[in-house]
Amino acid sequence: xxxxxxxxxxxxxxxxxxxxxxxxxxxxxxxxxxxxxxxxxxxxxxxxxxxxxxxxxxxxxxxxxxxxxxxxxxxxxxxxxxxxxxxxxxxxxxxxxxxxxxxxxxxxxxxxxxxxxxxxxxxxxxxxxxxxxxxxxxxxxxxxxxxxxxxxxxxxxxxxxxxxxxxxxxxxxxxxxxxxxxxxxxxxxxxxxxxxxxxxxxxxxxxxxxxxxxxxxxxxxxxxxxxxxxxxxxxxxxx
Numbered sequence: 677x678x679x680x681x682x683x684x685x686x687x688x689x690x691x692x693x694x695x696x697x698x699x700x701x702x703x704x705x706x707x708x709x710x711x712x713x714x715x716x717x718x719x720x721x722x723x724x725x726x727x728x729x730x731x732x733x734x735x736x737x738x739x740x741x742x743x744x745x746x747x748x749x750x751x752x753x754x755x756x757x758x759x760x761x762x763x764x765x766x767x768x769x770x771x772x773x774x775x776x777x778x779x780x781x782x783x784x785x786x787x788x789x790x791x792x793x794x795x796x797x798x799x800x801x802x803x804x805x806x807x808x809x810x811x812x813x814x815x816x817x818x819x820x821x822x823x824x825x826x827x828x829x830x831x832x833x834x835x836x837x838x839x840x841x842x843x844x845x846x847x848x849x850x851x852x853x854x855x856x857x858x859x860x861x862x863x864x865x866x867x868x869x870x871x872x873x874x875x876x877x878x879x880x881x882x883x884x885x886x887x888x889x890x891x892x893x894x895x896x897x898x899x900x901x902x903x904x905x906x907x908x909x910x911x912x913x914x915x
Contacts, residue, residue, distance in 0.1 A: 686882040689757035689796060691715040695741060695785050696763025697734065698725035700848070701800060704874035705760065706732045712878070719752055719763075741781040742773075749788035758796035758881055759789045771819035778820060782827035786834045796887075797836040798877055801828050803844050803892050804864040828890075839880050842892040843868035851875060856896030857903035859889050859911040866894035876900050 692709055694702045697718025706716050710733035718734040719741070720726065726736040739752040741763060753759060763781050765773035782799060789797050801824050809821040831838050844866035851871030856862075876893050879901055880886045885908045898906065 686884055688712055688714055688882045691756045692758045693717040693753040693756035694760045694762055695719045699762050701870045701874050702762040704871050705877055706734045708878045717754055717756055742776045746784050746787040750791035753792040753794050756794045759794045761785050761799040771816050774819040774823040779823035779827045783830050786831050795837050797838045798880055799831055799840050801840050801842045803842045803862050837887045839886045840890045843873045844894045846870050854897055855900055855903055856894045857907045858892050859907050862892035868894050
């Protein structure tokens with residue numbers, strides 16, 4: 677996306693903290709933000725990720741969101757004006773860690789953002805997360821669904837300028853800079869490229885029109901900045 681597309685919407689925060697900075701979307705977002713001149717504080721729990729994040733231009737900050745308290749996490753955010761919650765227990769983790777990372781980690785991050793004064797908060801969720809968890813045999817995925825729904829519900833109750841970004845099934849295909857974006861509910865089963873999710877978050881951080889909104893995104897043909905504008909124009913103006 678171009679510098680013009682950002683200038684139409686607003687200005688990026690000078691410093692952004694990314695919780696779960698070693699994840700795939702987070703790393704792509706880091707590269708984008710660093711290229712924009714944004715200072716990125718990458719919150720990770722392991723030193724093994726630090727060197728790679730420094731190579732991307734981020735400042736790695738060691739903080740285990742499962743073990744820490746909100747006030748300690750607030751200190752890790754430093755002077756960040758915005759927080760992106762991109763953490764997740766990840767594949768191979770059990771149901772218990774969906775609770776401690778995807779739910780409690782999110783809630784703790786929102787609380788920490790309030791404490792630190794980082795009022796802009798973007799959280800990655802998934803299309804359909806607001807729905808009741810279906811009856812499925814996969815207990816771990818059911819726990820993940822429960823955790824994300826409750827985490828999103830909590831964020832909506834907090835006095836932050838939040839946006840919940842909800843992609844479809846994630847792929848590692850190259851970025852297109854294009855997609856379908858809506859504030860309305862979107863049917864599950866669609867795909868979304870991780871690289872395009874990162875670009876959408878970049879745009880969202882600079883766009884106050886997305887505050888207090890759930891923003892679903894799927895693959896599509898519309899440039900993402902134009903897709904956001906189309907979503908704004910189509911949505912009821914409730915705020």
